[in-house]
């Protein structure tokens with residue numbers, strides 16, 4: 001056997017989803033492998049934390065292996081964990097939360113069984129598009145590459161979006177100049193598909209007419225072209241809206257929403273249940289009101305958010321929902337100017353849901369406050385655990401954590417944690 005080819009037995013799965021084996025006591029990371037597999041691999045890189053390899057062949061399969069459902073499995077960079085059966089996958093998702101918490105000293109926090117969203121549930125996607133000699137390539141990036149895998153189907157995405165892939169490819173072929181690259185953001189809203197094409201040039205008249213025709217023929221609710229940040233509303237046939245607890249909120253172009261209906265429902269339930277019985281709530285990093293509006297059925301809410309268009313959308317929703325409790329808004333950069341411990345004297349519970357970087361500055365203020373209940377939502381188990389440590393060191397008890405997996409078969413994971421100040 002050549003020196004850089006190894007045969008290894010996988011014993012665990014790492015945070016990025018690679019199988020992990022041991023060779024002479026050194027961890028070996030093997031993509032597309034799982035516990036119980038015996039794999040033949042070629043060594044690609046030797047780093048301080050272990051050996052990085054590429055899978056040559058599975059010599060003997062784990063009993064928990066199953067056939068991937070996607071035709072693009074292996075080439076496409078998304079959904080790399082489809083070869084695990086549901087039980088193994090769910091166990092891995094839960095363990096990711098457990099391990100991230102342990103790294104910050106939470107050894108015995110109860111971690112609930114994860115909520116795992118079903119296939120065909122993703123309601124927002126960003127597709128890469130590139131005009132080549134043969135036409136437009138439209139799809140997702142290959143694994144660890146900027147090459148695009150041309151796809152006609154995607155088993156994790158809502159059918160209302162995948163049905164547009166083919167007509168979209170055709171219209172982009174007519175609209176794009178040679179070698180043009182763009183990103184197409186598609187979101188399924190309560191009023192239909194909202195689409196934004198991020199492109200490097202302004203739209204000409206003939207191309208605009210093609211896109212308007214496409215929007216009409218495919219019943220696309222709204223279509224924007226964005227050239228270097230400048231938004232061009234090409235076809236606004238219906239205003240894209242989201243529905244949060246019966247409140248209709250206009251969706252600003254490409255604004256953040258949770259990735260699936262099911263994931264949103266699980267997160268909202270955890271947040272609303274966590275705040276029940278507490279008086280006023282501060283919803284920090286509120287976005288367009290995913291949590292604010294359901295909370296406002298029971299509580300007065302202060303919503304704070306850095307994106308002005310998101311906050312304006314939230315306010316527009318509040319205006320047409322007279323049966324809500326009072327919602328006040330704060331337009332704030334919560335990294336530079338967090339809601340202070342003094343401002344938090346007015347509330348009884350805090351919800352925060354920051355971007356991946358976490359909420360270090362904001363959490364430092366919560367830690368100084370007397371707020372009795374905190375519900376933390378996060379799309380990054382590592383920054384979640386770091387911020388949870390700050391809260392725990394200031395006297396909060398982390399009662400439990402719910403993992404919510406909205407990015408099926410990938411290593412992305414959301415966590416919700418509920419804290420009480422004793």
Ligand SMILES: C[S@@+](CC[C@H](N)C(=O)[O-])C[C@H]1O[C@@H](n2cnc3c(N)ncnc32)[C@H](O)[C@@H]1O
Pocket residue numbers: 256257258285286287288289290291304305306307310332333334335336353354355379
């Ligand atoms: C993960 S999203 C959550 C939004 C909302 N809670 C939801 O579930 O739809 C994070 C939000 O934080 C906002 N954000 C990012 N950086 C921020 C900052 N420095 N200050 C305030 N808000 C920020 C984003 O605009 C986005 O709305």
